[in-house]
Amino acid sequence: MLNSLLLSLPFMTEARAALVIEAFWPMVKAAVLVSVPLALFSFLIGMVIAVAVALVRVTPVRGFGHRLLLFFVRFYISIIRGTPMLVQISVVFYGLPAIGIFIDPIPAAIIGFSLNIGAYASETVRAAIASVPKGQWEAGYTVGMTYMQTFRRIIAPQAFRVAVPPLSNTFIGLFKDTSLASVVTVTEMFRVAQQMANMSYDFLPIYIEAGMIYWCFCWVLFLIQAKVEKRMARYVVH
Template sequence: MFDIMVVFPYYKPLLEGLFTTLWVSLLSIFMGFFLGLGLCSLRNAQSSALRGMTRIYISFFRGTPLLVQLAIIFYFLPLIDIFIPSVIAAVMALSMNTGAFQAEILRGGFRGLPKGQLEACWTCGLTQNQTYWHIQLPQVIKMTLPALVNETIDIIKNSALISTIAVVDLMRIAQTYSSTTYRPLEFFMAAGILYLLLTVLVSFIGKKIEYKLSNL
């Protein structure tokens, strides 16, 4: 018989796993954002070789399962004598994955900027870097914020896969105690509720930020 109360004695490990899921996901999104900016810039590089390699990178990470990417990073690096903790491998894989998606999101934002804006900035005496960081990028973030929030939610949900490389996240905790207590339904239900609460919180914060930016 289903009894959710069997989960409550294990609430501390579940919350610790939730915290791991949260910080790994947010760190990956943060690192992926700057990676996405770099990839977005390389898509417009003068070198055709750089543009081609960037397209291949983005196509690979957008077109292959995250589980495959995790396995490649976690199991391939030791073959070339590079040994890293599983949690670092998880952050690397998630960052590289979301960087590819965020690059396309940001590229769409940059393409939506008024074409005459660059000329206006040059006329005002702004340098290319000043124009990029102080004029263009804030507008792009404002335009693409809903998509970036959705990407954050996707990464939080997809982070459940990092349990496959022995990261002690929320899903790993749920798997462990569901096996030891023989109550998988209750523990996976509890994990699902915690994931839902986390994604709803991220969505709420994103909407608050979007509302404030729209009133600036």
């Protein structure tokens, strides 16, 4: 039945239909076992970086050490936002060996993705924190809380609700960007698609199939995002 359905497409032949069917499970397997975990681990590490960077930027400046740290995080954000992710990953994997630092493909990809997400998500986190009224900070101080206690107990929960939608979009974008890991020889979904296409020298059906698989995974992530946002909205109401 599937073969008949594929053959109904205008550009499909028997050979292409067989190739598409053969490539399907290897690509899905690579997506589940490599692409999704790669995106998840990179996002979690990136969020740790993002929160740390955002706190440095929103905390009132105190002393030379803080000013120096603030300069460093601003420089970091500028570098990451001003260069392509492909270049960043390539520098980690192909560039660092020139100074004696050798990193395996998957850790190199995670480092590159995490640094990228950390810079971009820090702006989202910073904006979310800034969206909380200043009176909330003052309320924490009046009951004797320190800066960090006020942030953790009062500000962070409110900022989190604001940050969920854009951060969800960031994660979905990161899942698609894991295809860049193929450049550093990580056998994620797109690299499997490349390997299958290279063996057959027939790129069109395989790449279209890869795009459809990415779309299906993203569609599931969109549904999860919608449910999370709906639950957060109910929590805000109550």
